[in-house]
Structures are given as structure tokens and as C-alpha cells.
Amino acid sequence: MRRNWFFFLILLAIMIILFPWTVLRWVDQDIEIGEEFTIRVLLEDGTVETLGLEEYIIGVVAAEMPAEFAEEALKAQAVAARTYAAKRINENINSNYDVDTTTNTQVWLSAKEMRDKWNWLSYWRYYGKISRAVESTRNQVLIANGQYVDAFFHSSTGRKPTERSEDVWSSSRPYLQNIESGEENPNRFVKTTTLTPGELYKKLGIPDPPKAFSKNDFQILSETATGRVKAIKVLGKSYTGSQLRTLLDLSSTDMEIDLTPQEVKITTYGYGHGVGMSQYGANDLANKGYNHEEILQHYYPGTSILTLKRS
Structure with missing residues (x-):
């Protein structure tokens, strides 16, 4: 009887250790299926790695927005991040990379960094949630007048509306205006x-x-x-x-x-430059029932969603 209990405990321990790892492996491999567009990423060690665009966007959303946020907010973040990435790809044809992994472009996390951030037991849940949000918006970008928009975003607008781009930087964008933040708690930060x-x-x-x-x-x-x-x-x-x-x-x-x-x-x-989408506002709007397209229209009025296709 004792021997049976001993083997049962050994088997249970093996399942506890291997099951999350198996799920992580399955999630990692699943997202790479059917990848079309690619992006060149300058890593911290100076090497350049070519990633699938959607795989890259997962890493950006994981770095830039809390994984606990509502899925429609994560979708809006994915479209904003993909728009920025697509614009960088278009503008950096003669460069040896398109983006880095810092705030100079967009912060990006590798799978290992995600596991370190969330702990390895929670990684599969958050990675799955973000990958669903990214996959459901696959290849979607924001455009205005046939051009990629500057889909700026920040953490929290705070107690005031968002800023016009010309009041923070030198250039004016018709879709970056003073917009109500959408935040339920103006004193969050x-x-x-x-x-x-x-x-x-x-x-x-x-x-x-x-x-x-x-x-x-x-x-x-x-x-x-x-x-x-x-x-x-x-x-x-x-x-x-x-x-x-x-x-x-x-x-x-x-x-x-x-x-x-x-x-x-x-x-x-508030927290950030105040231009474009408030991430906490996006989450609050999502919790009110807004879908990602409505969230994007709220913060970037006059823009439309385009699905990228191979020419």
C-alpha cells in the first residue's frame, strides 16, 4: 500500500512539472503557423533577428500593456503596435533592422522574458490570452488618407483629456486631438x-x-x-x-x-506623454463593452482599419 502511494506521488510530481512545460511548448509552436510578414529586430546583444510580424506583436503587447487587461483592450494595443511596426518596416528598407526592443521604438519581450515577468506557471495563461488577441486582429493596421498613422499610446491620461500631437511634439496629426480619456479613475497615477x-x-x-x-x-x-x-x-x-x-x-x-x-x-x-490611446482608458472602455475597433476610433478619430495583404 505504501509503495502504491509512493508511486502515485512520484507520478503526480512529474505531471505538475511537465504539464505546464508541455502547454508552453504547444503555445509557442502554435503561434508560428501560417506566418507571412516578417520584421527585423535589433536585440540587446547587437544581433538582428528576423521574426514573424505576429510573433513580434505578441512580444510588444506583453511588454507594453498589462496582460490582465480586457481582451478587447489587448486587441486595440495589438493594432496600434502593428501599425507602428508596419510603418517602421516601410521606412527602414535601407537599414539593417526595423525596430529594437526598447522605448526607442517599441518595448518587446522574448518568451523567456515573459516567463521571467509573469512566472513560468502563469506564462501559458497570459501568453495564450495575448496570442488570441493578436491572432484575432492578424495583419490589421490603422490608416488615414492611405498612410499608416502614428498610433501613439501611453499608460494613463489621468485627470485630463488626451493631448494634441502638436502640443507635445512639433507636428500636427488630425487624428491625434484632445479626446476624453475614457478612464474611470483619473487619480490612478x-x-x-x-x-x-x-x-x-x-x-x-x-x-x-x-x-x-x-x-x-x-x-x-x-x-x-x-x-x-x-x-x-x-x-x-x-x-x-x-x-x-x-x-x-x-x-x-x-x-x-x-x-x-x-x-x-x-x-x-497620469503617466506618459498623453498623446493617442490611453491604455488604462482602453481597458476601462473595454470593460464597458467597447470592442477594439470602437476603442481605436475613440482615440484615433478619422482613421480606419486596413488588413495587410501580400502583393
């Missing part, structure tokens, strides 16, 4: 950054900081239509809101500034 004069000067690369701030050290020069900081003067030097956000590692340009002689407190709302 609220962060206060506190800096002393010495810490601020160091971040801005300015030597010889004073012992105290003066009341004119921070002056907001202009705001966008939504009320985010567009231009600001700090310690006598002018910056765009985006420049200051990068230099001080702030979450957004929707900021409130509280200045005392000893420190400056900068409270930001």
Missing part, C-alpha cells in the same frame, strides 16, 4: 517628486546650487489646451514640459508645483 536645490541642480546639470530657492525659480510660461505644462522656466532657463519631464524623471506634464526655499514638490497626474 498621482506622484509627488520632492527635490532640494542641490538635487534639482544635479538633475539639470547645473553646477554650484544655491542654498535656497527663490519664488521665481519656477515659472510656467504656457499650457496646452488641456492645461498641461507646455513651456516652463526653471532657474532662468526655458524648457518644454516634455523636456522637464524627462530631465526630472516625472510621470507626466500635468503637474502642480509647490515651491518653498528648502524644496520643490512637483505633483504629477
Whole structure:
């Protein structure tokens, strides 16, 4: 009797170990079937790997959007990411790669990195969910006037509508306008950054900081239509809101500034540049019943979905 129990426990242990691994192998192999389009990816080690476009998009969605999000939000993210990738492929014919794996283009995770991120027992569930979202939108991209759109996205718009592209960067896009965020919780990302004069000067690369701030050290020069900081003067030097956000590692340009002689407190709302699709807004809209096409139309009005085909 004891021997039977011993063999049963051994068999159970083997099943626990091998079953998830078997599922992972099956999921990994399944997504590669029928792949048509490819993309050249510059990896961290400097090598360039050619991947199937849909396989690549799975890695981008896994990196850029929480896997717990609703499937329609994941689909919208897949289309936005694929649009960016297709545009890069079209523009980089004479380059030796199309995208890298960082925020310089789009963040991308390999299967191993996904397992490390989610833990290997949860990987099969999240990978399967994302691969379904990608497969159901296979080869779909966003276009406007016959051109791939700049399908920018960010984590959270926060308490304000999305930004027009010309208020953050120099170029205007008719489909990147001030749009209601769609977010149920406008205070999801609220962060206060506190800096002393010495810490601020160091971040801005300015030597010889004073012992105290003066009341004119921070002056907001202009705001966008939504009320985010567009231009600001700090310690006598002018910056765009985006420049200051990068230099001080702030979450957004929707900021409130509280200045005392000893420190400056900068409270930001939202996360990201605020242009295009809010990922948390997309998830909230999906939970309200929006499908991925409706989500994309909400954030990129005037665009349409095109299915890529081999010529």
C-alpha cells in the first residue's frame, strides 16, 4: 500500500512539472503557423533577428500593456503596435533592422522574458490570452488618407483629456486631438517628486546650487489646451514640459508645483506623454463593452482599419 502511494506521488510530481512545460511548448509552436510578414529586430546583444510580424506583436503587447487587461483592450494595443511596426518596416528598407526592443521604438519581450515577468506557471495563461488577441486582429493596421498613422499610446491620461500631437511634439496629426480619456479613475497615477536645490541642480546639470530657492525659480510660461505644462522656466532657463519631464524623471506634464526655499514638490497626474490611446482608458472602455475597433476610433478619430495583404 505504501509503495502504491509512493508511486502515485512520484507520478503526480512529474505531471505538475511537465504539464505546464508541455502547454508552453504547444503555445509557442502554435503561434508560428501560417506566418507571412516578417520584421527585423535589433536585440540587446547587437544581433538582428528576423521574426514573424505576429510573433513580434505578441512580444510588444506583453511588454507594453498589462496582460490582465480586457481582451478587447489587448486587441486595440495589438493594432496600434502593428501599425507602428508596419510603418517602421516601410521606412527602414535601407537599414539593417526595423525596430529594437526598447522605448526607442517599441518595448518587446522574448518568451523567456515573459516567463521571467509573469512566472513560468502563469506564462501559458497570459501568453495564450495575448496570442488570441493578436491572432484575432492578424495583419490589421490603422490608416488615414492611405498612410499608416502614428498610433501613439501611453499608460494613463489621468485627470485630463488626451493631448494634441502638436502640443507635445512639433507636428500636427488630425487624428491625434484632445479626446476624453475614457478612464474611470483619473487619480490612478498621482506622484509627488520632492527635490532640494542641490538635487534639482544635479538633475539639470547645473553646477554650484544655491542654498535656497527663490519664488521665481519656477515659472510656467504656457499650457496646452488641456492645461498641461507646455513651456516652463526653471532657474532662468526655458524648457518644454516634455523636456522637464524627462530631465526630472516625472510621470507626466500635468503637474502642480509647490515651491518653498528648502524644496520643490512637483505633483504629477497620469503617466506618459498623453498623446493617442490611453491604455488604462482602453481597458476601462473595454470593460464597458467597447470592442477594439470602437476603442481605436475613440482615440484615433478619422482613421480606419486596413488588413495587410501580400502583393
